[in-house]
Amino acid sequence: MTMFHFFNCAILTFGPHAVYYSATPLSEYDTLGTSIKAALVYLGTALVKLVCLATFLQVSENDGFDPYQELLKALIGFIDVAGLYFALTQLTHRNISQNHKFQAVGLGWAFADSVLHRLAPLWVGARGLEFTWDYILQGLEANANLVLSISLAALGSLIWLRKNKPKTLIPIIYACAGIVATMPSITSYLRRGLGWHFPKVVGFELFTSLVMAFISWQLFSACQRPST
Amino acid sequence: MATSKKSGGLRDLLEPMYSVIALLFILVACVELCDAAAAVDVYRLIQYDMSGSPFGSRFAALNHHASSLRFPPGADLSRTVLIIPLRELNITFVREYITQKKPLGGLLFLLPEVLSFKHGGNKQVHEKEKMKKLLAELEQLLVNSNIPYPVYFAFENDDIDTVLTEIKKNDAMGQPATATTGGYKLVIPTAEPKKVASPTITNIQGWLSGLKADGDANQLPTIAIVASYDTFGAAPALSVGGDSNGSGIVALLEIARLFSLLYSNPKTRGRYNLLFGLTSGGPYNYNGTQKWLRSFDQRLRESIDYAICLNSIGSWDNELWIHVSKPPENAYIKQIFEGFSNVAEELDLKVGLKHKKINISNPRVAWEHEQFSRLRVTAATLSGLSVAPELFESTGGLFDGRQYVNETAIFRGVKLVAESLARHIYGHQGKDVQIFADESSLAVNPAYIRSWLDLLSQTPRVAPFLSKNDPFVMALKKELADHADEVNVQHENLEGIFTFYDSTSTRLNIYQVASVTFDLLLLLVLGSYLIVLFCFLVITTRGVDDLISLFRRPPSRKVKTA
Numbered sequence: 117m118t119m120f121h122f123f124n125c126a127i128l129t130f131g132p133h134a135v136y137y138s139a140t141p142l143s144e145y146d147t148l149g150t151s152i153k154a155a156l157v158y159l160g161t162a163l164v165k166l167v168c169l170a171t172f173l174q175v176s177e178n179d180g181f182d183p184y185q186e187l188l189k190a191l192i193g194f195i196d197v198a199g200l201y202f203a204l205t206q207l208t209h210r211n212i213s214q215n216h217k218f219q220a221v222g223l224g225w226a227f228a229d230s231v232l233h234r235l236a237p238l239w240v241g242a243r244g245l246e247f248t249w250d251y252i253l254q255g256l257e258a259n260a261n262l263v264l265s266i267s268l269a270a271l272g273s274l275i276w277l278r279k280n281k282p283k284t285l286i287p288i289i290y291a292c293a294g295i296v297a298t299m300p301s302i303t304s305y306l307r308r309g310l311g312w313h314f315p316k317v318v319g320f321e322l323f324t325s326l327v328m329a330f331i332s333w334q335l336f337s338a339c340q341r342p343s344t
Numbered sequence: 345m346a347t348s349k350k351s352g353g354l355r356d357l358l359e360p361m362y363s364v365i366a367l368l369f370i371l372v373a374c375v376e377l378c379d380a381a382a383a384v385d386v387y388r389l390i391q392y393d394m395s396g397s398p399f400g401s402r403f404a405a406l407n408h409h410a411s412s413l414r415f416p417p418g419a420d421l422s423r424t425v426l427i428i429p430l431r432e433l434n435i436t437f438v439r440e441y442i443t444q445k446k447p448l449g450g451l452l453f454l455l456p457e458v459l460s461f462k463h464g465g466n467k468q469v470h471e472k473e474k475m476k477k478l479l480a481e482l483e484q485l486l487v488n489s490n491i492p493y494p495v496y497f498a499f500e501n502d503d504i505d506t507v508l509t510e511i512k513k514n515d516a517m518g519q520p521a522t523a524t525t526g527g528y529k530l531v532i533p534t535a536e537p538k539k540v541a542s543p544t545i546t547n548i549q550g551w552l553s554g555l556k557a558d559g560d561a562n563q564l565p566t567i568a569i570v571a572s573y574d575t576f577g578a579a580p581a582l583s584v585g586g587d588s589n590g591s592g593i594v595a596l597l598e599i600a601r602l603f604s605l606l607y608s609n610p611k612t613r614g615r616y617n618l619l620f621g622l623t624s625g626g627p628y629n630y631n632g633t634q635k636w637l638r639s640f641d642q643r644l645r646e647s648i649d650y651a652i653c654l655n656s657i658g659s660w661d662n663e664l665w666i667h668v669s670k671p672p673e674n675a676y677i678k679q680i681f682e683g684f685s686n687v688a689e690e691l692d693l694k695v696g697l698k699h700k701k702i703n704i705s706n707p708r709v710a711w712e713h714e715q716f717s718r719l720r721v722t723a724a725t726l727s728g729l730s731v732a733p734e735l736f737e738s739t740g741g742l743f744d745g746r747q748y749v750n751e752t753a754i755f756r757g758v759k760l761v762a763e764s765l766a767r768h769i770y771g772h773q774g775k776d777v778q779i780f781a782d783e784s785s786l787a788v789n790p791a792y793i794r795s796w797l798d799l800l801s802q803t804p805r806v807a808p809f810l811s812k813n814d815p816f817v818m819a820l821k822k823e824l825a826d827h828a829d830e831v832n833v834q835h836e837n838l839e840g841i842f843t844f845y846d847s848t849s850t851r852l853n854i855y856q857v858a859s860v861t862f863d864l865l866l867l868l869v870l871g872s873y874l875i876v877l878f879c880f881l882v883i884t885t886r887g888v889d890d891l892i893s894l895f896r897r898p899p900s901r902k903v904k905t906a
Contacts, residue, residue, distance in 0.1 A: 120863045121858070127874070128870050128873075131870070132874070135878045136881060140881050245529060246855045246856055246857070247855075
């Protein structure tokens with residue numbers, strides 16, 4: 117029953133992306149090209165991050181939380197944000213409304229992230245006879261990541277694509293974007309510094325992703341009011 | 345020309361690609377085997393045929409769920425492996441299962457860690473006698489039955505203990521592990537065991553020449569000292585035979601060393617030749633000894649005054665036995681026995697004489713001296729055992745490890761044999777002369793005995809699994825060559841009525857598996873989650889009408905065509 121388990125974990129990890137694409141108007145407007153381009157941009161960003169990490173980061177002996185190293189990792193994490201900026205602004209899209217653009221970019225981004233980080237461990241590990249909860253938790257993490265990526269793309273599009281924003285909301289937008297961008301550092305601090313176990317960390321990620329999605333949805337609809 | 349060059353270049357480019365792809369495939373295939381909950385070294389029960397009848401465990405591969413002894417009564421065990429630690433072993437239960445041929449997926453016996461020669465070390469064994477008796481009974485039962493499923497032995501360690509407690513907990517809740525209820529799965533992925541092609545037995549003999557006076561045309565008389573070095577047990581990878589017959593080998597080597605010291609100087613060389621024999625094939629009715637004797641020149645055989653066979657002299661307290669097949673009234677036997685008794689008195693130990701007639705028609709040879717007696721050579725066996733062992737009894741079984749051998753017993757045995765032989769050779773019978781006195785240059789060396797005993801207690805020596813050039817056999821030959829003038833090695837085939845099968849030790853993987861119901865449940869949950877997600881997204885982004893319209897489309901098409 118090991119291929120069965122692999123199949124289960126695979127649909128948990130990659131299913132929501134497909135469901136999101138088919139359920140929302142993205143499929144009607146045929147934004148697949150945008151998503152694929154966003155995925156490729158993610159690959160490029162990942163490569164650049166890898167090179168930077170390899171050059172600047174020192175491998176620590178113990179699994180503890182080293183603030184300096186984590187700060188460095190967070191700075192390198194901002195390359196992610198740069199990649200997202202590139203995907204949102206520089207790629208030539210067909211005439212898609214801004215609403216759908218950020219969704220397509222976020223979707224492609226999250227899908228590439230899942231494939232790169234979770235497909236190989238899933239293929240190697242979930243097919244064995246030995247049963248662990250790890251792969252199911254990993255799938256839940258992929259779901260949280262999807263929501264976070266879409267929120268980040270939304271906030272990003274608000275920051276860079278929308279020109280007339282209510283003045284009061286701008287700091288909130290930047291603050292939320294900052295929080296979402298530094299999520300990886302926060303989770304690694306929780307795991308290493310506070311010693312939280314994997315299920316707890318995944319639960320935290322799911323909760324925060326839902327909260328951030330709600331906040332960014334509210335911000336987005338608030339910014340949309342002047343133009344309608 | 346150009347195209348072939350181009351295709352050649354392309355081929356060159358693709359070649360490293362092929363190796364990379366192949367490497368990737370291998371990696372992908374291999375990695376899935378390394379994630380077990382526990383991996384343990386296990387040793388298989390011996391599998392052999394005797395005169396065509398099969399004995400032992402006939403299978404090696406294992407892929408079943410595990411269960412402990414607390415399984416619910418009436419459960420179907422034909423696809424379950426029973427894990428039985430030795431302290432919970434109920435021999436009547438096992439005997440019932442085997443003799444009544446009840447279906448079982450497999451048996452895994454857990455032996456206490458002290459018995460392991462890799463990790464046990466020299467720790468003391470609690471309740472030695474009880475464990476020895478239990479193991480001997482279990483071994484006799486397993487070795488003499490035909491078992492149609494795999495039987496393995498393993499040593500207890502922390503991993504397997506935790507697994508066993510978990511299994512016991514599950515069994516107590518009335519849920520034996522099957523494909524639908526999860527639990528632990530034991531997997532041993534070996535191939536089917538194959539016959540060992542023409543097993544060889546190797547006899548090693550060492551010759552110490554005596555002092556031949558000038559003008560003496562007759563051949564000097566010879567005294568032979570023999571010990572068999574191979575073992576047989578329920579788990580051939582664990583049959584180290586500390587007492588049977590490691591003690592005999594060690595004693596023989598020490599006696600050879602002492603006499604080689606004496607014989608190195610022509611002034612102290614005796615007028616007897618000494619023939620040392622390390623024979624193989626002991627458990628199989630001393631087959632090796634028989635072949636060795638048959639290979640002798642008639643003159644050599646006739647020149648043997650007598651032979652002393654050493655067998656299990658490592659675990660006795662105060663009494664040693666001399667077993668003979670010629671009647672005790674025989675002059676030669678009397679002489680030998682008196683010689684030994686005199687020395688024994690001085691060393692403060694007892695020696696008894698036991699007579700067992702040979703039955704020529706019975707192929708069973710219980711003692712090594714019987715092979716000599718069948719060829720009319722006077723011989724006796726010195727042993728700590730008082731009763732003749734049955735076939736495959738006292739041949740180095742599961743309990744016969746380092747803990748069951750006593751160095752002091754071997755020390756005293758060596759002294760007894762060496763003194764008695766020396767008195768016979770140098771004609772000091774009845775005189776109170778100590779040749780191998782303690783503190784002298786000819787003292788028996790306890791360190792030598794200890795180091796060889798330690799080595800032997802870590803070397804399993806079942807003859808069919810020892811190749812012709814096995815390093816241990818070579819080591820014995822080299823050691824004997826250090827002490828003797830001339831060493832010969834004789835390779836023979838083990839007699840045809842025995843056939844052995846390989847695959848004696850392997851690695852067991854224990855996996856914790858989830859049941860099929862769990863997987864199905866998970867699939868159900870995930871399916872409903874995705875459907876709910878889908879509906880939620882449709883409702884929030886397109887509106888409820890769109891969702892309803894998704895289900896209404898097929899009927900509307902039918903209306904159109906109609």
